[in-house]
Amino acid sequence: MENVIVISSSSSAAGNLSAFLRDTFHCQVTIADSAQQARSIISSKRTFELVLINSPLADEAGIELAEYASESTAASCIVLVKSENFEKISPRADKSDIILVAKPFSKQVLYQVIKAVSSAIRRSYALYEETVRLERQIDEIKIIDKAKFRLMQYRNMTEEEAHSYLEQYAMKNRKKKVIAASEIIDKIAEQYF
Secondary structure, X not given: OOEEEEEEXXXXXXXXXXXXXXXXXXXXXXXXXXXXXXXXXXXXXXXXXXXXXXXXXXXXXXXXXXXXXHHHOOOEEEEEEEHHHHHHHHXXXXXXXXXXXXXXXXXXXXXXXXXXXXXXXXHHHHHHHHHHHHHHXXXXXXXXHHXXXXXXXXXXXXXXXXXXXXXXXXXXXXXXXHHHHHHHHHHHHHHHO
């Protein structure tokens, strides 16, 4: 977890929370003192991984801001609420996957909640990277297969011959197989279309 925004109308609470996050999780913390300021920051910089709201804010309760952040970014949202408001806000927070922490709380509770969120972010990012890698690999396979198909269709090669031709073309020109396949597709397109 690298980028966090802390929203609190209390400057001392914002300072304590940001110091805790920097010292414990070594992340970059942005501070906002109102929902309006936070919305402006969030809309201009959508790279936050965690939105931490110390409710209530001067201009709103804070749950509305968390819903906005949850809908408009990929950030996880934690709202610190007074214990007497916890039950009332909980169903609304659950609908938007917002984590509520009842105040007062200990540093250990906050640490455990943020650590769990941080672990989930790390795991989901790893899955995202793996998905992107696999999608790229599938796209490369499609291009290679298209080149083989064009060789079979327009140059009357068998699948084995097309495969061998593609590999030899890539080696001879010192190019990745997918780049060689793209070039073959382009050459056939120029010749036959």
